[in-house]
Amino acid sequence: MKILVSLFAFAMTLTLASASLAEEAHGGGGHGGGHGGLTEKMNALFPQPKADPAKNEVPAKPELESPGYYQAIKADKTTLTWKAVTGADEYHVQVATDPNFKWLVANEYSVKNNSFEVTGLEAGKHYFWRVAAVKSHNWSTFRKSFFAMSMFETPAAK
Incomplete structure (x- = not known):
């Protein structure tokens, strides 16, 4: 039933x-x-807001300058540098001890300059770093470019 x-x-x-x-x-x-x-x-x-084409532009991928790929750093700190990206007002910088960026040493979301100092480097390790350009006002669409990636090493003391 x-x-x-x-x-x-x-x-x-x-x-x-x-x-x-x-x-x-x-x-x-x-x-x-x-x-x-x-x-x-x-x-x-209540009219709909007008689309702003500038907010749909994805920033260009940064071009890394130094340290060069697989360069040996013999200190406990180094300065990462890259070329400034037109239209980007900040950068997302990550430094890790693995190429998948699981073990982060630094993760800075709003670096205003086109350089970043990494401190506390340990001897005998490889460090991977990457930078993405960010347009902070692009909240409605893509705000960040693709990451540009490189690596350097800190040779063990002999």
């Missing part, structure tokens, strides 16, 4: 929903989906 009542309720729901959808699709008046032009009146009161 419960199954029969459930099936009857389901059939009634489908019948009512399909009739309402059909009325809305054909622009039916009365209590249907048109709402007497209310949508058009509300859109006139």
Whole structure:
């Protein structure tokens, strides 16, 4: 008996929903989906914002300068440098001890200059670093370029 009542309720729901959808699709008046032009009146009161094409531009990928790929750093700190990217107002810099950037040594989201000093380097390790240009006002679309990546080593003392 419960199954029969459930099936009857389901059939009634489908019948009512399909009739309402059909009325809305054909622009039916009365209590249907048109709402007497209310949508058009509300859109006139609250116009949609205009698209800004500058906000859709993805910043260019930075070009790394130093340290060079696989360069030996014989100190416990170094300065990472890259060429400035036109239109970027900050940079995302990451330094890690693995190429997948799981073991981060530094993770700075808003570096304002095109250089970053890394301290606390340990001898006998490889360090991987990458930089992405960021347009901080691009919150609605892509804010960040692709990362440019390199690595350097700190040879063990002999």
